[in-house]
Amino acid sequence: MLLDDLHGIAKRERAEQARHEQHIVVCTGTACASARSAEVQAALEGGIKVRGLEKRCAVTPGGCRGLCAAGPLVTVQPQGTLYQGVHPEDAEAIIESLETGAVVERLHCHTDTPFFTRQQKVVLEQSGLLNPDRVEDYIAHGGYEALVHALTEMTPAQVLEEVVRSGLRGRGGGGYPTGLKWSTVAKAISDQKYVICNGDEGDPGAFMDRSVMESNPHRVLEGMLLAGYAVGASVGFIYVRAEYPLAVKRLEAAIKQAKKLGLLGANICNTPFSFEIEIRLGAGAFVCGEETALIASIEGERGQPRPRPPYPAESGLWGKPTLINNVETLANVPPILQRGGDWYARIGMDKSKGTKVFALTGRIVHTGLIEVPMGITLREIVYEIGGGIPDGKQFKAVQTGGPSGGCIPADQLDLPVTYESLASVGSIMGSGGMIVMDETSCMVDVAKYFMEFSMAESCGKCVPCRVGTAQMYQLLDRISKGEATLDDLALLEDLCDMVKHTSLCGLGQSAPNPVISTLKYFRDEYLAHIVERRCPAGVCKMSSPAHNGHVSELAHKEGVR
Amino acid sequence: MQPKKLTPPNDDKRWRLVGATMRKHGFLPSALIETLHTVQEAFGYLDDQSLRWVALNLRVPLSRVYGVATFYNYFTLKPQGEHTCVVCLGTACYIKGAPDILEAIQAQEDIKPGETSADKKVSLLIARCIGACGLAPAVVYDGEVVGKLGPEQALARINAWRANKAEEVAHAAG
Numbered sequence A: 001m002l003l004d005d006l007h008g009i010a011k012r013e014r015a016e017q018a019r020h021e022q023h024i025v026v027c028t029g030t031a032c033a034s035a036r037s038a039e040v041q042a043a044l045e046g047g048i049k050v051r052g053l054e055k056r057c058a059v060t061p062g063g064c065r066g067l068c069a070a071g072p073l074v075t076v077q078p079q080g081t082l083y084q085g086v087h088p089e090d091a092e093a094i095i096e097s098l099e100t101g102a103v104v105e106r107l108h109c110h111t112d113t114p115f116f117t118r119q120q121k122v123v124l125e126q127s128g129l130l131n132p133d134r135v136e137d138y139i140a141h142g143g144y145e146a147l148v149h150a151l152t153e154m155t156p157a158q159v160l161e162e163v164v165r166s167g168l169r170g171r172g173g174g175g176y177p178t179g180l181k182w183s184t185v186a187k188a189i190s191d192q193k194y195v196i197c198n199g200d201e202g203d204p205g206a207f208m209d210r211s212v213m214e215s216n217p218h219r220v221l222e223g224m225l226l227a228g229y230a231v232g233a234s235v236g237f238i239y240v241r242a243e244y245p246l247a248v249k250r251l252e253a254a255i256k257q258a259k260k261l262g263l264l265g266a267n268i269c270n271t272p273f274s275f276e277i278e279i280r281l282g283a284g285a286f287v288c289g290e291e292t293a294l295i296a297s298i299e300g301e302r303g304q305p306r307p308r309p310p311y312p313a314e315s316g317l318w319g320k321p322t323l324i325n326n327v328e329t330l331a332n333v334p335p336i337l338q339r340g341g342d343w344y345a346r347i348g349m350d351k352s353k354g355t356k357v358f359a360l361t362g363r364i365v366h367t368g369l370i371e372v373p374m375g376i377t378l379r380e381i382v383y384e385i386g387g388g389i390p391d392g393k394q395f396k397a398v399q400t401g402g403p404s405g406g407c408i409p410a411d412q413l414d415l416p417v418t419y420e421s422l423a424s425v426g427s428i429m430g431s432g433g434m435i436v437m438d439e440t441s442c443m444v445d446v447a448k449y450f451m452e453f454s455m456a457e458s459c460g461k462c463v464p465c466r467v468g469t470a471q472m473y474q475l476l477d478r479i480s481k482g483e484a485t486l487d488d489l490a491l492l493e494d495l496c497d498m499v500k501h502t503s504l505c506g507l508g509q510s511a512p513n514p515v516i517s518t519l520k521y522f523r524d525e526y527l528a529h530i531v532e533r534r535c536p537a538g539v540c541k542m543s544s545p546a547h548n549g550h551v552s553e554l555a556h557k558e559g560v561r
Numbered sequence B: 001m002q003p004k005k006l007t008p009p010n011d012d013k014r015w016r017l018v019g020a021t022m023r024k025h026g027f028l029p030s031a032l033i034e035t036l037h038t039v040q041e042a043f044g045y046l047d048d049q050s051l052r053w054v055a056l057n058l059r060v061p062l063s064r065v066y067g068v069a070t071f072y073n074y075f076t077l078k079p080q081g082e083h084t085c086v087v088c089l090g091t092a093c094y095i096k097g098a099p100d101i102l103e104a105i106q107a108q109e110d111i112k113p114g115e116t117s118a119d120k121k122v123s124l125l126i127a128r129c130i131g132a133c134g135l136a137p138a139v140v141y142d143g144e145v146v147g148k149l150g151p152e153q154a155l156a157r158i159n160a161w162r163a164n165k166a167e168e169v170a171h172a173a174g
Helices: A003-018 A030-034 A037-050 A088-100 A135-140 A145-153 A156-166 A178-187 A208-215 A217-231 A245-260 A291-298 A327-339 A341-345 A378-385 A419-424 A443-457 A463-480 A486-502 A506-510 A513-521 A523-530 A545-560 B014-024 B029-043 B048-058 B062-071 B091-095 B098-109 B151-173
Strands: A022-027 A057-062 A074-077 A081-083 A194-199 A235-240 A276-281 A322-326 A355-362 A368-373 A395-400 A406-409 A433-438 B083-088 B122-127 B139-141 B144-146
Touching: A003 A135, A003 A145, A022 A037, A022 A088, A030 A037, A030 A208, A030 B144, A037 A057, A037 A088, A074 A088, A135 A217, A135 A245, A145 A217, A145 A327, A156 A178, A156 A217, A156 A327, A156 A341, A178 A217, A178 A322, A194 A217, A194 A291, A194 A327, A208 A217, A208 A245, A208 A327, A208 A355, A217 A235, A217 A245, A217 A322, A217 A327, A235 A245, A235 A291, A245 A276, A276 B029, A291 A322, A322 A327, A327 A341, A355 A378, A355 B091, A368 A378, A378 A395, A395 A443, A406 A513, A433 B091, A443 A463, A443 A506, A443 A513, A443 A523, A443 B091, A463 A486, A463 A506, A463 A523, A486 A506, A486 A513, A486 A523, A513 A523, B014 B029, B014 B048, B029 B048, B029 B062, B048 B062, B083 B098, B083 B151, B091 B098, B098 B122, B098 B151, B139 B151
Parallel strands: A022 A057, A194 A235, A194 A322, A235 A276, A355 A433, B083 B122
Antiparallel strands: A022 A074, A074 A081, A355 A368, A395 A406, A395 A433, B083 B139, B139 B144
C-alpha cells in the first residue's frame, strides 16, 4: 500500500458515492439506535424504492452527530440538512422534500445554533459524516493518509517529535503529556513492546470514547498504528467495556478491513513495520481504568493495581515496555500527523492544547456529545452550547471527572476549561463527563452517590481505600438521614485527607474529591442536614425524629464554632 | 507445549464455543477473562462445572478462576430469569430519577438488584453507566436500551412480558 494506492481507493469511493446525487445519512449511534433509528432507515429505504429513486438517492448508516437527546437524527447530504426526532412515519415527508427541494420544517434541526457553531471538532470531525462500516469511506475522508505518509516518509523519531510539539496531553483524565509518555516507551530497550488503547470508559455519565469507537473505529486503529510505529511496538490491544457491544462489533469489523488492505499485519506499506491489534473485553470493573489494573486484566487476572514505579512505560504488560493511551488521545494523533503538531498547538490555551470532547448531560437543554477548544469557559458550555437549564430552574453545579472529580458551583462558571484551572477549584478534567445539576439536586446526596460508587468499585487491595471509602459512605449516609453530628462532619473531613494521601492508586486518591469539593462550596447544605435535619433540595429522606435527641446540643455546638 | 484437549463435562454443544475461544488464545492462562465471557454468553451464567472445566484447560488454579469470576461485575454465578432488566444508575440517570424507577421495580417484583423474581420471569440488575446518558434515565430490557422513562413506563414493559406469557398460555390451552 502506497500513498497512490490510498488515493486510488479514495477516488473510487468518491466516484461511487457521486453516483447518487443525494445521501440520507441515518445516525446509528447508541442513543439514536435506542430511539429506533434502524426502523427509520428501513422506512427511508422502502420509501425510496417505492418511488424508484434508488439511482438518485442512497440511504447510509452514519455515526454520532452529538445531539443525542434529539434522536434519531437524519442528515441529508450534500445540503447538510439535519432532521431531529425522525420517526418511520416521517420518511415519506423527507423523501418528498428531496424531490421538491423544500426543507421539512417540523423536523428541521437548525445547525446555525450555538450548539453546533460554538464547537470545534478534531476528534469528532468525521463522526456522523462517514459510514463507520466502510474503511473506504474513511479513506475517502483522508483516513490512513497520515499513517502511510509516516511509514514511508518519516522516521519514528519524527512522528514522536510531531506529537511532542502538539502539546497533546492524556485525555483519560490524568493529563500526562502524551509526547513524554511516548518517548519513555520509545527509549526503553526490549525485544517486545505493546500499545494499549484504554477503552474502559468507566466514569458514570461519560460516553465520549464509546462514540468515537462506534462512529469512527478506523481513527482509533490509525492512532494506535502511529503510536506503535513511534515507540517501536508490534502488538496492540484495545481494552473495551463489554457493555459496549456496538463498539466491539465495529472495531472487530474495522480490524478485518484494515488487515485486508494491508494496513494492519506484517510489513505494512512494504516497510519493516508490522503491527497486530487484538480486542480484549473488560468485564465491569471501574478500577481497570487505572493503567496497572488494566494490564492485570489483560493478563487474565483480577484488575488490581500495583505500586508505581516501575511505570508501564518501563515494565507493563507481561513485564514489557507498554504504552497506554486513552481512546480520545489516540484519536487525536492522525490529525496531528496530517496537519502538524504546530497546528494542533495553536488550539487551546496555556498548557492545555487542542480540543476536548465532553458528554454534556444532566439537567441541561441540549444533552449530547460536544467537542470544544480548551480554554472555553464553563458558562459558554452550559448556557450557549448546552442551551441552559430546562423548566426555568436555577443552575447549581456542574460535575466533572466522575467519582474522581468535583462539583463546580455557579460563581466559578467563568473558569476556563483547562487541566490546571479545573484542578485549582478541586475538580479534574477527567475523561469528559460533564453533568449539570440544578436546584433539585442535593449536594450531600450527590457526594453520597459517588462515595457509594467508589466504595463498591474499590478493588480491596489497599486498606485506606477499602476501609476508608466504606467509613466515609456510612458517615455521608448518616448525614443524609439527619442522624449525624458535627463531630461526624469533622471525622469525614479527616478521612478525606487520609484516604487522599495514603491510597495506592488513583481510585482511592481521588475518591474523596466529590466530598471535598461539595464541602468547600456547599457546606451550608451539609449543615442544614446535620443541624436542621432538613434537606434543602428535598431529595434526602430524614429518619424518624427518634434520632433527634442531639439537635439542641448540635445547635449549641454550632453556635460555639 | 501442545494444547491439550480435555473432554467437555457433557455433550452439550455449547462447550465447543468455549473450547474454540481457549484454542484461539492457545490455552494460555491470560485467556481466562475472554473464556469466561464466552461461557457466560453461551450458558447465561457461570456455574461450578464450567469454572472447573475452564480452570483445568487453562491450567489456572480454581481459586483464581473463582476470584476473577467474582471480581468483575459483568460475570454472574447465578442463572438469570427469562428476562433481564438492567436499571442504569449512572450520574445522569441518577439525577434524572433512576432511583425512583429502581424503587418501583423493587417494590412490584419484591426483589433486590441481582435477584430474580419468584416466578423466574424477571431478573433485576443495576449498571454503573451504560453510556446512554443522552437518554437518561435509561433501562436495558433484554439488551435493548430504552430511555427517558418514568417509573410507570418502566413497569409497563415488565408487565408486558408477563401479559405476553399469559396470552401464550391461554393460546396453548385454547
